[in-house]
Amino acid sequence: MLKIQEIRELIKLIDQSSIDEFKYEQNGEKITMRKQVKGAEGAGQTVVREVPQAAAPQPAPAAPQQAEAPAPQQEAKPEAKSESGEKDSSDREGLHAITSPMVGTFYEAPSPDSPTYVNQGDKVKPDSVVCIVEAMKLMNEIEAEVKGEVVEVLVENGQLVEYGQELFLVKPE
Known part of the structure; x- marks a missing residue:
């Protein structure tokens, strides 16, 4: 606890x-x-x-x-998902969602000057770092968990993410 x-x-x-x-x-x-x-x-x-x-x-x-x-929160969530929801409802089958293991701030790169860890279309391995989620001033590297291709990045750099929120969609190989 x-x-x-x-x-x-x-x-x-x-x-x-x-x-x-x-x-x-x-x-x-x-x-x-x-x-x-x-x-x-x-x-x-x-x-x-x-x-x-x-x-x-x-x-x-x-x-x-x-x-x-x-x-209001429940109304806001479906709207946020609806932007990609239309696409996701037909394309989500067989895709693996990489989710946030905690509440924090999503960062797509190790520093503002560095290139992003992954982009749409990049190949990843289970141990590939795909992003960082900062929580309580700790930088937590998030790994892909599967081998495959990044189909979609679902959040923006600097965005606050919730526990269990989907960050990436990966098409497993």
């Missing part, structure tokens, strides 16, 4: 981002963070921590908050 300092860092990252809601689950324990707007007072954070023993009581109080906050 995340330590208190890691949770504090996540709260800071979420406050500085456009993310409205963040969920993290590991070994049956869950953490949910939601931004709430309180009139003219500004934005605040709600942190809900669920553990297996207390999983039943906590979702009930969180349900009204989820009904308010995620509605």
Whole structure:
């Protein structure tokens, strides 16, 4: 489970981002963070921590908050996917999606002056580094996991990505 300092860092990252809601689950324990707007007072954070023993009581109080906050977020996600969604619905069969293992900032190159790790059409191997996801000031290299050709890059350099968000589509060999 995340330590208190890691949770504090996540709260800071979420406050500085456009993310409205963040969920993290590991070994049956869950953490949910939601931004709430309180009139003219500004934005605040709600942190809900669920553990297996207390999983039943906590979702009930969180349900009204989820009904308010995620509605715009859920509408925004399909729109973002719809740009490539039309293409993906017919072309996704047989493609491997490389996903982000964490919340962070996506970088396509090791530094601003360096060339990108991979571009559309490049061949990759399972151990090929395809990007970096920066989380809590740590640079995490993301590997391709499969041998194949990069069909599509789904995110832009410097974009904030969520846990499980698809970054690349690869056609396996």
